[in-house]
Amino acid sequence: MDHQHDRLRLSLFSTCLCIGSLTLLLLVCFQTQAVLAEGFRNPYQDAAAIAQGNAFVAQADNASAIFYNPAGMTQLHGIHFDVGVQLMNINTTFTSPAGTTVTNTSPAVGLPPPGQFFITANLKDLGVSAMGNLSIGLGVLNLYGFAAKYPISGPFATSMTFAQLPLIAIKPTVAYKVTESLSVGLGADILTFTGLLGEGHAERRFQAPPGVGFPAGTELELNGKGTTAGLNVSFLYAPWRNEAGKPRLTLAGIWRSQAVLPLNGVLLANGTHVAQASTSLRLPEVWTGGIAYWPVRNREREWKIEVDVDYLRWQAIRDASVHLSNGGVFPGPQQWRNAITLNVGTEFKWLGLRDNRGWDVAFRTGYSRSHHAVKDLSFDPAFPESDIHVASVGLGFVCHSNGKLLGLFACGGDAGRFLATSSIGLDIFYQGIVFDTRTVTGNLNPTVDGTYETIVHTGGATFRLSF
Secondary structure (H helix, E strand, O other): OOOHHHHHEEEEEEHHHHHHHHHHHHHOOOOOOOOOOOOOOOOOOOHHHHHOOOOOOOOOOOOOOHHHHHHHHHHHHOOOEEEEEEEEEEEEEEOOOOOEEEOOOOOOOOOOOOOOEEEEEOOOHOOOOOOOEEEEEEEEEEOEEEEEEEOOOOOOOOOOOEEEOOEEEEEEEEEEEEEOOEEEEEEEEEEEOOOOOEEEHHHEEEEOOOOOOOOOEEEEEEOOOOOOOEEEEEEEEEEEEEEOOOOEEEEEEEEEEEEEEEEEEEEEOEEEEEEEEEEEEEOOOEEEEEEEEEEEEOOOEEEEEEEEEEEEEEOOOOOOOOEEEOOOOEEEEEEEEEEEEEEEEEEEEEEOOOOOEEEEEEEEEEEEOOOOOOOOHHHOOOOOOOOOOEEEEEEEEEEOOOEOOOOOEEEEOOOOOOOOEEEEEEEEEEEEEOOOOOOOOOOOHHOEEEEEEEEEEEEEEEEEOOO
C-alpha cells in the first residue's frame, strides 16, 4: 500500500507538470511588451511578490521561489503549483527636437498577456527519503523579452517599426535544507525560443535609410534564434524563529550567471531573402540580496517588512553588430552600464478567518526604484529605458483544507485520495510604473534623438494549488 501511495503522489507531480505546461501554451504568454525595467529583463514573476514591490527574495514561501530564491523551496511541503498572468498597458510618447510626436501602437491591454507557471515538490512528502531534505521544481517564464510597434511613417522608422524578443526561460531547480536555519538552492536558466510563442525568433523591422544598398523606404527585417543556458545559486538563512518554528528574520541571496545567446537567422527585404544573418546577445550577471523581518508573527497575525537590492552587470554588453553571409555588417556598438534596483515591500496577513479558521487574507504594498542601463549612444526605442518609480498594491486569499470556497466547496479533501488538495489560493495586484522623462542626444541613429515619456499600468493574478 505504501508503494502504491508513493506512486500515486509521483503520478500527481507528473500530472501537475503536464497541466502547467498545457496552461502555459494556452496563455501563449511571451508576445507582449516587457515592463522595460532593468534593460529588457523582466523581474516581475508572481502576483504576491509584485504587490510587495517585488521584495520577495528573503520570503520566497510559494512556488515562485524557483525564480525569486530557489533555496526557499524547502519551506514548502507536498506539491505546490502556481500559474500567473499579467495584463499590461504601456504608453510611450516620443517627441523629436523638431516637435514631431509619435506614440507606440500597442493595444489597451497586450494580448496575449505574459504569464508563467511554477511547480515544486518536497521529495520526503512524496515518500522519497533517500535524498534527504531535497526539494525539486520547474518553472517556465519570460525572464527576458520585449515587443514594441510604431507606425511605419514614424520619425525613427529607419531605427525600428516593430521589434520583439519572445525569449522563454525554462528553470529546472533543486534546493536542500542543510539545517533548520540554512537552505541552499541550485538551478539552471535555459533560454530559448519556440514556434508556439510569438514568431518563434527575435525580430526587428525597419525602413532602409538612403545609402545602405536598398532603395530608401524598403522594409528590412532581421531575425534570428538560438539557445543558451546559465546557472543560479542561492541561500536562505533564518537565524531567528518564533515558538512555532516560523522565521522572524531571514537573510537571502541569489547569484545568476552571465549567458551569451547566439542569434542566427536571415535578412529580408520586402519579404525576400537577402542573406543569412548572425549576432549574439549577452545577458547580464545578476546579484540579489535581501533581508526580511516579521515584527509580528503569531497564530492570528503576520506582518513582514522586506528590503531587496538587485545589481545587474549590463556593462558586459559592448557590441550588437549583425554579420551577413554576403560580407555586409549592420554595426551595433553598445554603451551599457551596470544598474541597481531597490525593492521595499510589506505584507500583513490575517490568519485563520471564518469556516473553522480555514481562510488566510493578506494585504500587500511596496515600492521599487530602478536606474536605466542604456546610455544615449545605444538607446533603443524598442525598449525605451529610463529611471523608474514603481508603486504596487495587492491582496491574497488562501483557503485551507478545513475551509470552503464560495461557502460551498471544500478547499481540501481526504489526504489519502488522488489529486486531493490541501489549499487553494489567489493573489491579485495592481502596479503603476512611472518613467522619468528622458531626453536622448547623440544616438548612433540621429532620428532616435528626442524626448521619451512612458507610463505603464499592470494588473494580474496568480492562482495556486497545493497537494
